Amino acid sequence: MLDCGAALIIQASEKSSERFIASQVRKSRAKASGEDCPSILVVDDEVKLADTMTEILNLSGFCAFTAYDGRMALEIAEELQPDYLLTDVVMPEMNGVDLAIAVRRQRPETMILLFSGQAGTIDLLEDARAAGHSFDVLEKPMHPLRLIEHLKRMRLR
DSSP, rough: OOOSSSSSOOOTTTTTTTHHHHHHHHHHHHHTTTTTTOOOEESSSHHHHHHHHHHHHHHHTEEEEEEEHHHHHHHHHHHHSSSEEEEEEEEEOOOOHHHHHHHHHHHHTTTEEEESSSSHHHHHHHHHTTTTTEEEEEEEOOOHHHHHHHHHHHHOO
């Protein structure tokens, strides 16, 4: 049985079926619904980084879920309706900026935080701003305490 304090990782890879992922999200969400545990969807195509961030966030009072690409993250976000979206900017197929815009359309109250270690993200962010979208951005690598503090400040806004 899963609980909010456990390191809950939903592995959204090509091998995972959409039904399995949806059922895991529903089970986890039902379990966490009675607790004050902000949900956060962590998205990064670097599996170890995504899994590590998810574990740290779960141990820090969040109910964290993981996806390894933008398309799967959209499916999970639709079902989960997360309080936060934490996503890498540069990913194959669907970048984090496009994912953030799509999640914001699905659920405007989701707090969105982007992160990136690549200089090429500036153009993507400028394009998003020109289209009326503004997002907080942290640089990779980021210290876990800095990430948690930033997420807490976002909640207070």
